[in-house]
Amino acid sequence: MKKIIFLLLISFISKAQNLNLMTYNIRYSTKSDGVNQWDNRKDHVAEILKYYEVDICGMQEALFSQITDLKERLPNHNYIGKGRDDGKEKGEFSPIFFDKTKLELLKSETFWLSETPEVRGKSWDAAFPRVVTWAYFKDKKSRKKFYVFNTHFDHMGQVARKESAKLILKKIKEIAADKPVFLIGDFNGTPDSEPIQIIKNELIDSEIISTLPHFGPVDTFTGFEAKERENSRIDFIFLNNKNIIVKKHATLSNTWGGLFGSDHHAVLVNLKL
Template identity: 45%
Template sequence: MKQYLIVLLMSMMSFTSCKAQNLSVMTYNIRLDIASDGENAWAKRKDFFSSQVQFYSPDILGVQEARTNQMQDLKDALTDYKAIGIGRDGGDKGEHSSIFYNTKKLKVENTDTFWLSETPTKFSKGWDAAYPRICTYGLFTILKTKQKVWIFNTHLDNIGAKARSQGMQLILKKINEVNTQNFPVILTGDFNVDPDDVLLAELKQRMIDSKDIAKIKFGPQATFNDFKYNEPATRRIDYIMLSKPNKFEVEKYGVLTSAIDSKYPSDHFPVLVELKLK
């Protein structure tokens, strides 16, 4: 009888531990491929960029500003990953706010991309935005535990304050619309606002800034470096947000500032969090 109880207890402990699933998530504005970047052009940094992602091997990677050729370069390099999302000009055209996911750990159940505008189902530019803006999302299943989590990834406008505000409201509306079973939600992206902006204050009424609840924090406050290695970065504009009520433990939050020969792999630093689903 005693031996039976020990075996039963060990089985229960094993089941409990397997249900506490870790998930690493990265958001990364990769800087579009543009010749005027000169020494910082994509062709000169793509190998560094890819190797950095491979080294940290996030389970989820939300990218911003990825043009079609950059998406292909990343797909070629990240062989354990697949990607969801379309370009902001429709199909493969224009910059992507796509989501890469590790196929050894996750599978995608459904996905879509919508425009941050008054007509979100078709190519369009909204409100006072300088450019068309999109949000890509997917419902993912963690293979080991069968837990499900929604991932949303976006890039808010760099000029239009109304476009940023209305775009975020549209994202929150979409989350409410699709998340009928109240699964955990992770929102990644370049929001183009600092933490003291009213957009963040309003968003934090609905979601949690992963940095605020992280047990371990690493790296600088700022996430935008503008390729200026010899000047301190000052702006934090890239975020990983979590749904309320909180269903995550944030084990680690980091802003990663790797450089080679005084060159960064992008004009943004990647933000990486290690989460545990409760």
């Protein structure tokens, strides 16, 4: 009997694997950023993923050239995603990088935040086309399966952000049903904004249920400035299942000689499915 109990305990422990999940707006590659241009930051972005042993990172403002740079620096990671302009390589991606040594990709797709999600384009008062990239993963060790949806809401269109929140919740129900889901991204809205409230009516803000208190700055957008900007928490990790244990929630404000990896802080959660 003791042997059976021991084996059951070992089996339970082996299936309760930690997962490090991150959302990170890495800022477009543009020469006008001067000292903060991508060539001076790309190594640091990769270092963050390596140091914190990130299993999944949903990025925003990632151009294909930046994705290529990161792929070269992250040999254990692969990515999925499409450019918002042509559904291939042009324009911003909302890619999902994942550790291919730990996770098996079962399915993935990209849709647009518009009235015609399967067609490239924009709707409402959006300034630009916006996309959602989603993936269905299986943890190779625990065998548990889950979905990740990654997005970047429009920065100008108030109606677009509200309608995008409604659309993405509808899509999550259609695609994931009752499976564990993580919705991550740059939502260009603060916790009390209407789009975030719409999301929080159905999903859970991971910060709220973290076992340990939040670590790091509260706000996530910095504009490359060391001074914290008030009321600029716009990057979130949401989930749909209260049985998922969020152990830690952090905003990472690492710098290298005063240089940030991006004009946003990365947001990281450590959890158990």
